[in-house]
Amino acid sequence: MATEPAKTDASAAVNKAVPVVVPAPPATPAPAAAPAKKEDSAEKWVKPTGIPELDFVLDGGLPASSSILLSGDAGAGKTTLAMQWLCAGYSKFKENGIYITMTESTITLVRNLKKTSFYDVNYMASSDLTAENFETEIAARPGIHFVDLRQIMEGIGLMKAEYTYEDLDFLIDTLFKLFVKSDVKRVVLDSITAVAYLMKDEAMIRSFIFRFGKLISMSDSNIMLISEAKDEKDSVFGIEEFISDGVIRLKYGDPENNLPRTLNVKKSVV
């Protein structure tokens, strides 16, 4: 008997996860210990992701204003989980979100999103922003924005084979406008690997990571940095972890041998 294909839901992977122990966040953090950007009331310290299985694994959710490296091989489910996290944020908490892509077009992303069980047309804020209008549009429209960073950079002459430090300044400024200055509460960058590959050498990659880390610390959003890591590594350049408060690792599993997708929380997220 033919059955309808199951809709994708990243929770399926989370259900079968083998979580590494996540230390519980402090119930009442001492004000002096909390970074200035964190919200000061204890009950806001941990923010539920809105995906019940993920919140279970994370002991309640993610720390407010934290950045998470979401790593895994191609096909592991990073994009799907990140989109589900944005949808849960808007549907359950009315938190505006932004998916900044460097790898797939927004058309492909939205087409795939529509196949999932967690999509609702009312969540969609925009998917065709340009260098000229992205700031005003993000400020004006509630919901989830899908932004092709390559298209924005093309518009300001930043898609180049050879990056200079001046170009890096413009890129940092664009990222600042996209997720620090704007009022989005959930940010996905897909991927930090692809952005770092724009840099011409290791020194520039380090400079980018350092400056991007400063931007993250200025933002009060929760940020997922997607890392296209291979094999057992969580990052390609070995330094992306330094600007992340935690690492969530997805693995594809082995469908032929009936081994499921898995999700591991690998670094303390407090």
Ligand SMILES: Nc1ncnc2c1ncn2[C@@H]1O[C@H](COP(=O)(O)OP(=O)(O)O)[C@@H](O)[C@H]1O
């Ligand atoms: N939890 C899941 N359960 C079943 N299929 C999934 C799950 N997560 C992703 N997929 C499917 O796997 C494929 C790759 O997912 P994707 O999120 O694009 O991976 P990545 O971004 O890591 O390359 C897609 O076809 C997607 O629908």
Ligand SMILES: [Mg+2]
């Ligand atoms: Mg992807």
